[in-house]
Amino acid sequence: MALKDAAVSVKDVAALAGVSVGTVSNVLNRPERVSPETRDRVSAAISELGFVRNESARHLRAGSSRTVGLVVLDVANPFFTDVARGVEDTASAAGLAVILCNTDEKTAKENSYLDLLEEQRVRGILITPADEISDRLTDLRRRGTPVVLLDRKATGRDQCSVSVDDRKGGDLAVTHLLDSRHRRIAFVGGPTSIAQVADRLRGAKVAIKRAGLPDDALTVQIMEGLNVASGRLAIQQLLALPKRKIPTAVFCANDLLALGALQELSHQGVRVPYDMAIVGYDDIDFASAAMVPLSSVRQPRHQIGRTAAELLIEEADDTGGHKHRQVVFEPELIVRESSTRTRRA
Amino acid sequence: MALKDAAVSVKDVAALAGVSVGTVSNVLNRPERVSPETRDRVSAAISELGFVRNESARHLRAGSSRTVGLVVLDVANPFFTDVARGVEDTASAAGLAVILCNTDEKTAKENSYLDLLEEQRVRGILITPADEISDRLTDLRRRGTPVVLLDRKATGRDQCSVSVDDRKGGDLAVTHLLDSRHRRIAFVGGPTSIAQVADRLRGAKVAIKRAGLPDDALTVQIMEGLNVASGRLAIQQLLALPKRKIPTAVFCANDLLALGALQELSHQGVRVPYDMAIVGYDDIDFASAAMVPLSSVRQPRHQIGRTAAELLIEEADDTGGHKHRQVVFEPELIVRESSTRTRRA
DNA sequence: CGGGTCAGATGAATCGTTTCATTCAGCGGT
DNA sequence: ACCGCTGAATGAAACGATTCATCTGACCCG
Numbered sequence: 001m002a003l004k005d006a007a008v009s010v011k012d013v014a015a016l017a018g019v020s021v022g023t024v025s026n027v028l029n030r031p032e033r034v035s036p037e038t039r040d041r042v043s044a045a046i047s048e049l050g051f052v053r054n055e056s057a058r059h060l061r062a063g064s065s066r067t068v069g070l071v072v073l074d075v076a077n078p079f080f081t082d083v084a085r086g087v088e089d090t091a092s093a094a095g096l097a098v099i100l101c102n103t104d105e106k107t108a109k110e111n112s113y114l115d116l117l118e119e120q121r122v123r124g125i126l127i128t129p130a131d132e133i134s135d136r137l138t139d140l141r142r143r144g145t146p147v148v149l150l151d152r153k154a155t156g157r158d159q160c161s162v163s164v165d166d167r168k169g170g171d172l173a174v175t176h177l178l179d180s181r182h183r184r185i186a187f188v189g190g191p192t193s194i195a196q197v198a199d200r201l202r203g204a205k206v207a208i209k210r211a212g213l214p215d216d217a218l219t220v221q222i223m224e225g226l227n228v229a230s231g232r233l234a235i236q237q238l239l240a241l242p243k244r245k246i247p248t249a250v251f252c253a254n255d256l257l258a259l260g261a262l263q264e265l266s267h268q269g270v271r272v273p274y275d276m277a278i279v280g281y282d283d284i285d286f287a288s289a290a291m292v293p294l295s296s297v298r299q300p301r302h303q304i305g306r307t308a309a310e311l312l313i314e315e316a317d318d319t320g321g322h323k324h325r326q327v328v329f330e331p332e333l334i335v336r337e338s339s340t341r342t343r344r345a
Numbered sequence: 346m347a348l349k350d351a352a353v354s355v356k357d358v359a360a361l362a363g364v365s366v367g368t369v370s371n372v373l374n375r376p377e378r379v380s381p382e383t384r385d386r387v388s389a390a391i392s393e394l395g396f397v398r399n400e401s402a403r404h405l406r407a408g409s410s411r412t413v414g415l416v417v418l419d420v421a422n423p424f425f426t427d428v429a430r431g432v433e434d435t436a437s438a439a440g441l442a443v444i445l446c447n448t449d450e451k452t453a454k455e456n457s458y459l460d461l462l463e464e465q466r467v468r469g470i471l472i473t474p475a476d477e478i479s480d481r482l483t484d485l486r487r488r489g490t491p492v493v494l495l496d497r498k499a500t501g502r503d504q505c506s507v508s509v510d511d512r513k514g515g516d517l518a519v520t521h522l523l524d525s526r527h528r529r530i531a532f533v534g535g536p537t538s539i540a541q542v543a544d545r546l547r548g549a550k551v552a553i554k555r556a557g558l559p560d561d562a563l564t565v566q567i568m569e570g571l572n573v574a575s576g577r578l579a580i581q582q583l584l585a586l587p588k589r590k591i592p593t594a595v596f597c598a599n600d601l602l603a604l605g606a607l608q609e610l611s612h613q614g615v616r617v618p619y620d621m622a623i624v625g626y627d628d629i630d631f632a633s634a635a636m637v638p639l640s641s642v643r644q645p646r647h648q649i650g651r652t653a654a655e656l657l658i659e660e661a662d663d664t665g666g667h668k669h670r671q672v673v674f675e676p677e678l679i680v681r682e683s684s685t686r687t688r689r690a
Numbered sequence: 691c692g693g694g695t696c697a698g699a700t701g702a703a704t705c706g707t708t709t710c711a712t713t714c715a716g717c718g719g720t
Numbered sequence: 721a722c723c724g725c726t727g728a729a730t731g732a733a734a735c736g737a738t739t740c741a742t743c744t745g746a747c748c749c750g
Binding site for chain 1: 705706707708709710
């Protein structure tokens with residue numbers, strides 16, 4: 001049995017098995033080239049010493065590592081954990097580990113993680129940028145680290161991305177509310193510097209315009225963050241408007257906001273959906289599990305992650321034939337109780 | 346500017362700056378030993394070539410890496426994402442990256458991640474074991490990788506752990522329900538092979554016994570998983586019991602179960618807390634944001650993560666004086682609407 | 691002017707693994 | 721008995737950064 005201070009290397013294994021280090025390496029990597037007896041002897045030595053390969057040394061020689069980086073805005077958002085699972089499934093099937101990094105929407109944190117990942121020589125990086133596509137990211141790619149954008153469409157054709165048509169999603173949500181006779185609608189979102197928020201708002205405006213309504217039929221409420229607390233606050237502010245300006249429906253840029261809104265409305269005795277309808281975005285699991293099941297725009301979260309990881313692996317393993325692709329999924333509106341006035345007075 | 350195929354190394358930098366590789370390394374690691382002019386020349390060369398250190402090479406030489414592994418049961422559970430943030434805060438302050446691994450409560454996945462982490466020669470591992478403490482984990486420690494148990498108390502004194510007194514938590518929850526006059530209580534949990542579930546159940550039983558009630562005052566409902574779907578199912582099963590056996594309160598082993606229970610009760614027209622009270626566990630953010638705000642046993646999630654990471658770093662940097670510690674936090678009962686019958690008929 | 695000091699720079703050795711050109715032994719064919 | 725072949729094993733080189741013993745030259749002092 002190996003002792004605590006062992007630090008066993010191929011050399012030790014080779015010595016114990018009475019072979020050369022090259023042979024040990026062959027047993028590990030191309031066992032068919034080694035005679036059965038030798039192979040057994042080496043295997044025995046490996047388990048006796050408790051030998052564990054040193055990935056850094058392999059990697060140093062090989063030039064490429066077995067990890068990919070996944071950089072997201074917020075791991076606490078169920079949307080991203082689901083995407084992460086998709087990434088992990090694909091990556092681990094390919095024998096790759098995932099380093100999950102959390103930026104909290106801060107460019108500074110994003111940059112320091114990118115440095116770290118590049119120093120680790122990760123095979124590639126999946127990222128939902130906190131802001132504009134930074135120079136840091138461009139440099140990274142130029143130096144040879146593949147980057148796939150996640151939940152954000154690449155602007156050019158020279159880069160892979162996997163996203164969902166957020167404009168269409170915003171359009172779907174608001175069109176649904178308009179179809180349900182709502183004429184005063186609020187959009188509740190986070191900072192528009194986040195591309196997803198900006199696009200969903202844009203889609204909402206398109207729907208309003210198509211219906212021939214004036215611009216002010218849509219009240220735009222921009223909050224600090226995309227979380228539950230901001231959702232509650234947004235409702236407080238909306239309910240404080242002059243009575244005839246209070247919307248009859250709100251479309252929230254994500255489900256965390258929508259859940260906060262739902263809670264605050266209930267708290268204030270406003271009935272959902274009878275007095276006010278709500279549509280969220282992402283269709284996280286908690287949306288259908290909410291007390292008033294939440295209508296929401298569904299995104300194929302898991303598939304976004306899987307596809308992005310596939311593109312990344314394809315680009316990383318590129319033998320020359322890689323074509324950059326911009327995959328765009330279609331959002332789907334899931335109508336639940338929070339926006340259907342079946343028993344309307 | 347660096348070209349795509351650059352793969353710049355210290356050698357290239359040294360050549361461009363007209364110095365030796367040793368000097369480049371000194372500029373990087375002990376700039377005070379290098380004369381200002383040389384330092385500037387080297388720095389210029391570094392940025393001109395876009396040189397990025399190769400962490401694997403550093404690590405190979407240094408013998409220790411700059412990453413730690415965090416192995417949890419389920420990243421999609423907000424409890425763990427909050428713990429993960431705590432870990433990340435401490436780790437990144439120490440210049441360490443976190444590799445987050447998800448076992449889905451499966452021993453097989455756990456083992457394959459442990460292999461991977463050991464091959465990466467991580468500085469240490471934080472883990473919530475899916476089952477018993479496996480031999481794999483013991484071997485790992487014997488070979489020199491520090492391991493700190495997370496949300497699970499170490500059985501011996503030879504290992505660090507950070508946990509919460511789950512027995513006490515179960516006791517608190519059930520005692521609270523007993524104080525509210527409930528005499529038929531259900532415990533809804535996941536498999537008891539998960540230590541947390543077993544301990545919370547044990548605490549619940551202690552409370553029942555202390556109150557002098559018979560064992561069958563507690564209906565034990567063991568479900569497959571610790572998620573929302575299982576919570577709904579559990580309620581369906583409980584409501585199918587003979588009327589006089591149906592409990593008036595349920596204590597759920599975590600908040601995901603409790604949220605599922607809440608939803609199903611509402612769906613079946615059972616009023617919470619008037620017809621049935623609920624207490625959850627973890628006090629995740631969604632608990633207070635639920636339509637009927639959920640009573641729950643709070644754990645210092647963020648602090649669990651921080652403390653565990655601190656212990657791990659201390660053990661990893663050990664210069665001989667490390668004492669293994671088993672930190673146990675106290676749980677706190679947060680009473681909200683789901684278990685208070687103020688307007689009881 | 692010789693000797694000592696010291697900051698600064700050097701470059702070979704090292705970490706653990708993989709790779710590949712080379713060696714070796716055994717064997718069949720002539 | 722010798723040649724050529726093949727399967728098996730070998731061992732040195734290489735990956736890139738760090739370290740440390742060593743070297744260089746400038747400067748000061750007696």
